[in-house]
Amino acid sequence: MMEGDRFKKKVEPPNRAVWNDQMQNARVFNELVYNTDANLGNVLITKDWQVALVDFSRAFRTAKDLRTPENLTRIDRRVYDGLKSLTEKSLTERLSQVLRDSEIEGLLARRDKIIQHFDKAIAGQGKHAAVCSIEGH
Numbered sequence: 001m002m003e004g005d006r007f008k009k010k011v012e013p014p015n016r017a018v019w020n021d022q023m024q025n026a027r028v029f030n031e032l033v034y035n036t037d038a039n040l041g042n043v044l045i046t047k048d049w050q051v052a053l054v055d056f057s058r059a060f061r062t063a064k065d066l067r068t069p070e071n072l073t074r075i076d077r078r079v080y081d082g083l084k085s086l087t088e089k090s091l092t093e094r095l096s097q098v099l100r101d102s103e104i105e106g107l108l109a110r111r112d113k114i115i116q117h118f119d120k121a122i123a124g125q126g127k128h129a130a131v132c133s134i135e136g137h
Contacts, residue, residue: 003043003051013049021132022051024074031066032083032110035059062102064109069117076134080118083111 001011013019023043030038030053037058044052066072091104099107121130 001045002041003045004040006045007040015049018134019049019051021074021076021134024072024132025076025079025134026051026053027068027071028075028079028114029053030059031069031072031114032107033059034061034063034067034106034110036061036067060099060103060107062100062106064106064113066110066113066117069113072114072117073121074130074132075114075118077131078133080115080131083115086111 006013026038026043029035033056035056035058037055038053042053042055044054046052086108088104088108091099091107092101095104118130
């Protein structure tokens with residue numbers, strides 16, 4: 001089902017904490033790719049309650065700032081570590097066929113701001129408050 005349908009029907013996820021952490025990761029990813037069309041109709045819920053984001057037709061912009069950093073409150077440890085390991089070389093090797101150099105530069109700038117955002121949160125609140133470990137990941 002789509003998240004919009006789940007919300008309208010008031011269907012509760014089987015594990016609210018895991019669900020919230022998955023939705024936080026979705027917010028992080030949408031910030032990373034600068035998805036200007038992130039909405040409840042673009043969040044697919046699988047049968048085992050995993051979040052799958054769809055429709056990135058309005059993403060991968062050249063902007064270097066985050067759209068709504070105030071919405072970023074938690075991040076999965078694997079995503080955080082993965083963001084820190086992204087390099088311009090690895091992105092260019094994998095994405096140069098579909099993204100322009102300026103779009104990759106924007107993605108890297110936003111990656112840096114996401115890491116800074118969570119580094120600051122960790123320094124202020126502690127790692128356990130800002131970094132989670134989603135079940136099954």
